Amino acid sequence: MLFDPNLQSPYAGLFVSLQEMFLRFDALHETRTAKQITYKDTRDTAIVIMRIRPDGLHLVFARGAQLQAQYPFLKGNGKIVRYVVLQTEEEMERLPLHAMVEESLILAIEHREKQKIRNAIRREQTASR
Numbered sequence: 001m002l003f004d005p006n007l008q009s010p011y012a013g014l015f016v017s018l019q020e021m022f023l024r025f026d027a028l029h030e031t032r033t034a035k036q037i038t039y040k041d042t043r044d045t046a047i048v049i050m051r052i053r054p055d056g057l058h059l060v061f062a063r064g065a066q067l068q069a070q071y072p073f074l075k076g077n078g079k080i081v082r083y084v085v086l087q088t089e090e091e092m093e094r095l096p097l098h099a100m101v102e103e104s105l106i107l108a109i110e111h112r113e114k115q116k117i118r119n120a121i122r123r124e125q126t127a128s129r
Helices: 012-023 089-094 097-127
Strands: 029-032 037-040 046-053 056-061 082-086
Touching (some): 012 029, 012 046, 012 056, 012 097, 046 097
Antiparallel strands (some): 029 037, 056 082
């Protein structure tokens, strides 16, 4: 289930709890690298990324900037992603993580649909020239 660096981490219990929560979503699947686990939707779009760092477990929301108004505790100031750092399962339980993942899944779908519309408009404009 876990890869070795996370088994040795003081955040291993938190990691396992989050992993189990994310895998309960039918729309998510897990991909791994040596440094992180990414949970992606059925179209292979990143939804949330888990990384263990010395200061805690970082949950990075791929569309976090769009979530920030609703969830102001998210950190970061980039154009797209936001994150939260967790150190205990109690912190995890206080956050609306399930709702955040659901909203992130919706945002990914909306993004794809907007992209389809933009592409259709471009094709239509090109054809009419």
